Amino acid sequence: METPKIPAPRDEGEKRILAELMSIRDQLQLRKLDRTTYVRTQDVMVLYEKTIEQVRQLNAARTGKKSEENQGNGLSRAPDKVAPSWVRLCFQLLSLFFMTIGRNNEAPAAYSLTSTIKRLLDHLDEANLFSAKDLASIEHTLERLSAIVNNTKTKEPAPFLETLLSSRIDRCRETLDALKLRLKEYHDTIIPTHERLVSILRQMAAINTKPKFKPEDINKLRAQLKDIESQMVDGHFVGPEGKPLAGSEQVIALLERCQTYSEIVLEKRGQFPEQWKFVYDTLTGIRNELDKLSLTQAWSLRETDLYDYQRQLDKIDENRVDGNWVDAKGQPADLYVQRTLLYLIRRSYGYIYHLMISSEPVSEALxxxxxxxxxxxxxxxxxxxxxxxxxxxxxxxxxxxxxxxxxxxxxxxxxxxxxxxxxxxxxxxxxxxxxxxxxxxxxxxxxxxxxxxxxxxxxxx
Incomplete structure (x- = not known):
């Protein structure tokens, strides 16, 4: 696992805190890799309390300071922005450990899930490809996480964690509300057509990333696109009165997007440009492994296993420049490569989300x-x-x-x-x-x- 690149703190107190957090992170990593014994609650709680104590000390050390990194507000205001990467990695791992020991309904367990939800919402926003069903599941999960955080009895020295989680949930809700607002533009009559097109585009993306590409599978979906197109009247989707339905233009744009993508996919026939092959193979490998885990979750998943997948996906996702990937020569990826890689990333985060919300509040020992x-x-x-x-x-x-x-x-x-x-x-x-x-x-x-x-x-x- 790569070491995050962060500026070394100049303050001696912060250097000591960072060293402690690094040690905690290493202990968590070693415990994650040990499959010979079950994860014990007491072991996790000891490392959790140590992390909380170090963050409390970091908060105290930064209180009153004014610098580019801190701006005088300590860690409690916005830990994601001002905390060193080691703090975030410790919380990410600890969150998954809380799920592993069955403490899913406690605030620390929500940390990793909120990270995944934020990624999913950002990708749905970026791709502009989602349905009401996608948003309903996320909304339900956010409500559950909010209830967990609000019902958690605040105990010193960790009130900042609840503040952080509440802030994350609020940011997720802001994005969610913006996406829901877009769907309100559609007339009820046209929503089934929109959802069908979303499903078709996703199916084509899945077919495009299969080990063996079959053109006939794409052609079957193209036939469905023609069927949808035949329902238009004078270039619009109209209601009983013969007037264009609200959302008709957006659905037409999505139909054209599906048609264009199907043509590109048939032209490429599953072949991926060599300069992007490594990233593509990495993402398909992650997607396929997560797919297998989703089928055997009850018997084979230890929630901490998701950490490595998250870290790999985060790194690839964050390597983009202005929303696109750039090769070794500084050339941005073309539309086909960009959409394919984005689909694989979104699909993988989707699997992680599903595995997390399906996690039972039962220790792996039971x-x-x-x-x-x-x-x-x-x-x-x-x-x-x-x-x-x-x-x-x-x-x-x-x-x-x-x-x-x-x-x-x-x-x-x-x-x-x-x-x-x-x-x-x-x-x-x-x-x-x-x-x-x-x-x-x-x-x-x-x-x-x-x-x-x-x-x-x-x-x-």
Missing amino acids: LPIYNQLQTLKRCLIEVQNSGGVSSVRELYPYSMKLNSIDNLRVDGKFMVSGDIPEGQGSVSELLSQCYDLNYELRVAAEEMAEQEKPGSKDENE
């Missing part, structure tokens, strides 16, 4: 048990939906599994290596739900067996 119960619950629901069981005997495998998991508890707690990991309530609740489903199926099977007995009440009548 995840094997939690995942087994999730699978067991799905099986029981499927059995219930398909008509139940014909005899109680068919429920024996489920009952035995539930009892085996229940027997792992010590004094009502699931213990792992002598520790009581986070997420006890979530696991216990899931176990209880499985017991309830199993009981309902057993009662239904017993009632059915009773009705089928010779000489039962129904037969005697």
Whole structure:
């Protein structure tokens, strides 16, 4: 992992603080790489408290100073701007560690997620390609994060972290509101067409970045574009009264954008310029790995794994000059390269966002048990939906599994290596739900067996 390039502090006190933060960052990195043991809550909290203490000291050292870096307002006002990169990297890692130990509903866990949301919103704004569904998910997440931050009981010495997170959430909401305002320009009748075009353009971008390019896949989408174009009247999308609908011009521009892009993609046929091949291969590699993680998340993801992907994506994204990439000769990337790389970056951040919001508030130490119960619950629901069981005997495998998991508890707690990991309530609740489903199926099977007995009440009548 690259060391961030930051000016060395001139103040001796800040040099000492920076050295401490570097040491904390290194310890977090080493702990992240260790897959031999589960991440323990107490280990994370020790490093978190050390980070908070160093930032408190940095705040105190900068209070009253007036310099280009500080402007006299300390770290608490705008940590993202005035804090050294080591502070931000420590918070980024600690945030993912909080998710790993199952403390998703605490303020520190929100730090990394707010960073990802800000990137996503900026890219949606830049690409001008989004739908109401994209914004709805982000809005819901921001509301949840805001509630977490507001409900967090402020404890010294970390009030600045809540201030920072609130500021980040507010900035995200500003961008979100601006994007929502654009969608309000569209008439309700034309929104489905707009969403369909957004989906088509994204599908073409995905096809363009597949290992094997198939022109027929693009041609199928071009046929859909022609179908949409055929719905126009005199060059406009019109309503029942025959007048152009609000948003017609924007949708027409998006249609033309899709048509132009499809022509470029068919011309390139999956071939990427050599000078951009390294960046392209790096981004497709990240996208593909994140795609695999999204399919196996419950069993294979440790949230701290996302840190390396974030750092790589951030570096590539920040290497742009005036919104575009520049090659070794100083030449900017052409439109095809720029759009392809931007798509890959946006898609990767999208995967990271999905993986974060899907993270369960359960420590990785309890995840094997939690995942087994999730699978067991799905099986029981499927059995219930398909008509139940014909005899109680068919429920024996489920009952035995539930009892085996229940027997792992010590004094009502699931213990792992002598520790009581986070997420006890979530696991216990899931176990209880499985017991309830199993009981309902057993009662239904017993009632059915009773009705089928010779000489039962129904037969005697």
